[in-house]
Amino acid sequence: MTETGSDRDGFTEEQLVGEGVTAGIVRIGDTVRRPVRSFTTTIHAFLAHLHSAGFTAAPVPLGIDEQGREILSFIPGDVPRQPLPAETATEEVLIALAQLIRAFHDAASGWMPPPGAVWGGLPGAHVVGLDPVNGEAELVGHRDYCPGNIVFREGLPAALIDFDLAKPTTRLYDIANALYWWAPLLHKLDRAPAFTDLDIPRRVTVFADAYGMTDRQRQDLVPLASRMVHRFHLTARAAADLDPVFRHFWEAGTKDRMPRAEAWIVQEGPDITARLTHLTPDRPR
Ligand SMILES: Nc1ncnc2c1ncn2[C@@H]1O[C@H](COP(=O)(O)OP(=O)(O)O)[C@@H](O)[C@H]1O
Ligand SMILES: [Mg+2]
Known part of the structure; x- marks a missing residue:
């Protein structure tokens, strides 16, 4: 899932690869950074709603970083890949x-x-x-x-x-x-x-x-x-x-x-x- 990434401001950037659809996803500490897309603002509002409604099993939207990437909370656990284990x-x-x-x-x-x-x-x-x-x-x-x-x-x-x-x-x-x-x-x-x-x-x-x-x-x-x-x-x-x-x-x-x-x-x-x-x-x- 991960590869060693660059060190920036004392934080290691770890590449995250899912199905290979979205390039440039990284983990930094407890956060994930993903490229901003046209729908990011809408999805952040939705994720904020979910948390305020008590559904906490989704990433917390944490804004946009200095490189213009969306910031989400990293959710610890295991993510399966295909073929399903x-x-x-x-x-x-x-x-x-x-x-x-x-x-x-x-x-x-x-x-x-x-x-x-x-x-x-x-x-x-x-x-x-x-x-x-x-x-x-x-x-x-x-x-x-x-x-x-x-x-x-x-x-x-x-x-x-x-x-x-x-x-x-x-x-x-x-x-x-x-x-x-x-x-x-x-x-x-x-x-x-x-x-x-x-x-x-x-x-x-x-x-x-x-x-x-x-x-x-x-x-x-x-x-x-x-x-x-x-x-x-x-x-x-x-x-x-x-x-x-x-x-x-x-x-x-x-x-x-x-x-x-x-x-x-x-x-x-x-x-x-x-x-x-x-x-x-x-x-x-
Ligand atoms: N908020 C998160 N918490 C934990 N792992 C994440 C998170 N976001 C992404 N990942 C990891 O990165 C992988 C790819 O991210 P994802 O958002 O699913 O992008 P893609 O569009 O490539 O499927 C996921 O399968 C997962 O392993
Ligand atoms: Mg995915």
């Missing part, structure tokens, strides 16, 4: 993640973005245009629960980082994104080894119970996730034409993984919905 394949991990996201959503839902709020997005998203979400935004979601954006402590998901793709969306879209990475909603061939033979419909149900998904959300999950995966496919292809980092991701596997994921969800979707909507007496409506 075997110890992250347990249902305890899935339950802790669902509870973390539920707490995040409950804090996020009280925030109204300021006028002129600016949001990020993947390169290619504007080309595709298509929105997987039907209906009104309910909150600002994280929208990118990939392994490199979850900090684990004592073996369980403990905090969320990297809010670069956060924007107004629905709870259900954010849930679908988390399940895409962590159920995961992928063909066997594209899962990390420890996830290959897991019962994915069961895992989706475990997540749903831990989050407290409503009957409506359970009914709507698979149709939404299908649209989301289709859009991931189109966006990844468009991004490959626009950005060399995404061109590399496409050639290195996305071009095979996304059509397989689309076909997989068509095949498995009915079973997922059937198990998710199997009535139990004490479920929120």
Whole structure:
């Protein structure tokens, strides 16, 4: 994860590398410095709201440094990389993640973005245009629960980082994104080894119970996730034409993984919905 960096003003700069999307991320002491983007001011306001609402499992926004970089608190713990390690394949991990996201959503839902709020997005998203979400935004979601954006402590998901793709969306879209990475909603061939033979419909149900998904959300999950995966496919292809980092991701596997994921969800979707909507007496409506 880290390399030795330069020494500046008595502090060592340690390079931080995630999925390789954002260059120039460093750790200095208890802080992380990241390049400022058009959406940084909006995200700082959102992160400040989360903390004031009592959700502390996200970086604290600490302003801009003398080099014009955003300053965030460093969150101690372990950040997994792909392929996901075997110890992250347990249902305890899935339950802790669902509870973390539920707490995040409950804090996020009280925030109204300021006028002129600016949001990020993947390169290619504007080309595709298509929105997987039907209906009104309910909150600002994280929208990118990939392994490199979850900090684990004592073996369980403990905090969320990297809010670069956060924007107004629905709870259900954010849930679908988390399940895409962590159920995961992928063909066997594209899962990390420890996830290959897991019962994915069961895992989706475990997540749903831990989050407290409503009957409506359970009914709507698979149709939404299908649209989301289709859009991931189109966006990844468009991004490959626009950005060399995404061109590399496409050639290195996305071009095979996304059509397989689309076909997989068509095949498995009915079973997922059937198990998710199997009535139990004490479920929120
Ligand atoms: N606030 C933070 N606390 C702890 N680790 C962080 C923090 N921000 C970034 N990192 C580390 O740096 C990596 C890359 O940062 P991230 O913000 O996810 O950028 P990218 O856009 O490249 O995914 C993360 O996967 C994580 O290991
Ligand atoms: Mg990241």
